[in-house]
Amino acid sequence: MNEHVSLSVPADEPPARQNERTNSRKVFIKTYGCQMNVYDSGRMTDALAGDGYVATEEMGEADLILLNTCHIREKASDKVYSALGRLRDMKKARAAEGKELMIGVTGCVAQAEGEEILRRAPAVDVVIGPQTYHRLPEALKRARAGNRVVDTEYAVEDKFEHLPVTEKAKIRARGVTAFLTVQEGCDKFCTFCVVPYTRGSEVSRPVQQILDEARRLVDAGVREITLLGQNVNAWRSEGEKGEWSLGDLLYRLAEIPGLARLRYTTSHPRDMDDKLIEAHRDLRALMPYLHLPVQSGSDRILKAMNRRHTAAEYLRLVERIRTVRPDIAMSGDFIVGFPGETDQDFEDTLRIVEDVHYAQAFSFKYSTRPGTPGADLSDQVPEDVKAERLERLQALLLKQQADFAKSCVGKVIDLLLEKPGRMPGQVIGRSPWLQSVNVDAKTSQIGDIVKVRIIGTGPNSLFAEPAESLIGP
Ligand code: SAH
Ligand code: SF4
Ligand code: F3S
Numbered sequence: 468m469n470e471h472v473s474l475s476v477p478a479d480e481p482p483a484r485q486n487e488r489t490n491s492r493k494v495f496i497k498t499y500g501c502q503m504n505v506y507d508s509g510r511m512t513d514a515l516a517g518d519g520y521v522a523t524e525e526m527g528e529a530d531l532i533l534l535n536t537c538h539i540r541e542k543a544s545d546k547v548y549s550a551l552g553r554l555r556d557m558k559k560a561r562a563a564e565g566k567e568l569m570i571g572v573t574g575c576v577a578q579a580e581g582e583e584i585l586r587r588a589p590a591v592d593v594v595i596g597p598q599t600y601h602r603l604p605e606a607l608k609r610a611r612a613g614n615r616v617v618d619t620e621y622a623v624e625d626k627f628e629h630l631p632v633t634e635k636a637k638i639r640a641r642g643v644t645a646f647l648t649v650q651e652g653c654d655k656f657c658t659f660c661v662v663p664y665t666r667g668s669e670v671s672r673p674v675q676q677i678l679d680e681a682r683r684l685v686d687a688g689v690r691e692i693t694l695l696g697q698n699v700n701a702w703r704s705e706g707e708k709g710e711w712s713l714g715d716l717l718y719r720l721a722e723i724p725g726l727a728r729l730r731y732t733t734s735h736p737r738d739m740d741d742k743l744i745e746a747h748r749d750l751r752a753l754m755p756y757l758h759l760p761v762q763s764g765s766d767r768i769l770k771a772m773n774r775r776h777t778a779a780e781y782l783r784l785v786e787r788i789r790t791v792r793p794d795i796a797m798s799g800d801f802i803v804g805f806p807g808e809t810d811q812d813f814e815d816t817l818r819i820v821e822d823v824h825y826a827q828a829f830s831f832k833y834s835t836r837p838g839t840p841g842a843d844l845s846d847q848v849p850e851d852v853k854a855e856r857l858e859r860l861q862a863l864l865l866k867q868q869a870d871f872a873k874s875c876v877g878k879v880i881d882l883l884l885e886k887p888g889r890m891p892g893q894v895i896g897r898s899p900w901l902q903s904v905n906v907d908a909k910t911s912q913i914g915d916i917v918k919v920r921i922i923g924t925g926p927n928s929l930f931a932e933p934a935e936s937l938i939g940p
Pocket of ligand 2 (some may be wrong): 660
């Protein structure tokens with residue numbers, strides 16, 4: 468999971484139909500944070516559909532603006548308050564025209580700060596946590612009647628049971644790849660992290676609910692599903708024969724006809740069980756890409772972070788996975804400058820990166836988060852030291868990323884065609900290793916898996932030419 472995903476939910480209907488329904492209200496959702504927030508934004512749109520809301524990509528034409536927020540680092544939270552400042556002016560201008568503009572804050576900042584948001588940002592009408600967004604329509608009704616609402620309880624009911632299923636047309640508009648949240652919350656309590664406080668304890672969605680949702684996605688044309696969870700591989704539920712772990716679920720999902728590709732994120736090294744590793748060996752649909760954050764290569768720091776494994780254990784795990792799936796691309800998250808991190812500890816992090824060879828990675832300066840145990844530690848690392856370490860680490864990770872991309876040149880791969888490219892006649896697809904690949908193809912082929920030969924690399928994507936015949940859909 469990373470903080471770089473920041474996209475608004477695409478309009479759910481083609482413009483022609485939106486114009487026909489001039490009476491409908493429009494919602495604009497700005498999504499910050501991880502993929503789980505992206506999924507939640509989609510489901511919030513579903514929740515609001517019953518009240519006549521359609522999603523818009525134009526903030527200026529929205530009657531309701533939701534900021535679906537992230538609390539993971541200080542910068543992420545700060546963004547929310549600066550955005551709310553701008554929205555206050557917009558709301559005033561709208562009121563002067565006698566028009567309504569409602570503003571809501573959802574997601575992890577909502578959960579963490581609750582009432583405080585209403586106090587600091589008078590323009591906000593509703594504050595709703597990640598566990599209660601199925602109650603959005605009700606909260607908006609109360610706010611319209613003059614009562615600003617904060618709803619950050621951990622709901623006793625299962626929100627998924629209360630959300631309307633996503634309409635087929637909406638799934639289609641969202642594309643041929645989809646996220647499916649299977650697990651929420653975290654019980655790991657890494658000492659730097661707010662997630663256990665903002666998302667609560669680990670909860671797994673039941674098998675049947677997941678299978679139903681997956682089938683609905685596939686019926687609407689989805690070819691690739693990414694299972695999501697703050698600790699997705701901690702997912703456990705009652706299956707057909709006793710308790711299932713994520714590996715069992717993947718075997719079952721791989722049987723769904725038409726579902727070509729499966730991925731899952733984010734995993735904790737402690738929860739990579741044998742079944743999940745076997746799934747990487749056996750399932751053709753399970754893509755050879757694994758995001759397995761290690762955070763640090765120093766045992767001392769790993770202990771202080773409460774990661775509950777050593778660097779050597781992590782390396783052994785990567786080796787086991789590579790033994791069963793040699794072409795797997797590894798991805799990771801790193802934090803530099805955790806309190807007490809010495810030059811030697813940092814060198815250990817560089818060493819583990821050298822040992823693993825990451826195809827992709829996200830790295831961050833440690834950010835002190837209120838309420839986490841890390842915030843109370845006295846030996847905080849100075850900003851300039853953090854900045855220098857981050858620069859060195861990122862240079863190494865970028866080099867590995869470029870090396871991996873170069874190693875793909877000349878290979879013939881299966882490419883899932885996803886969306887139109889920037890140039891006419893071009894389509895962007897995903898490689899098995901999650902790279903964006905540009906290729907000449909027709910937009911009518913979107914959703915197909917085609918054989919292409921990688922012929923070059925760009926800064927953030929690869930270039931390919933068609934090779935041989937089509938396979939799929
Ligand atoms: N559940 C996932 C991570 C969720 S948060 C896991 O356990 O790996 C995504 C990433 O943000 C983390 O992996 C970590 O690298 C980073 N992160 C979390 N808290 C942070 C903090 N206080 N400062 C800097 N980076 C942080
Ligand atoms: Fe945060 Fe650690 Fe839980 Fe990941 S495992 S969400 S880093 S507490
Ligand atoms: Fe951010 Fe919450 Fe995701 S804190 S990373 S949006 S779980």
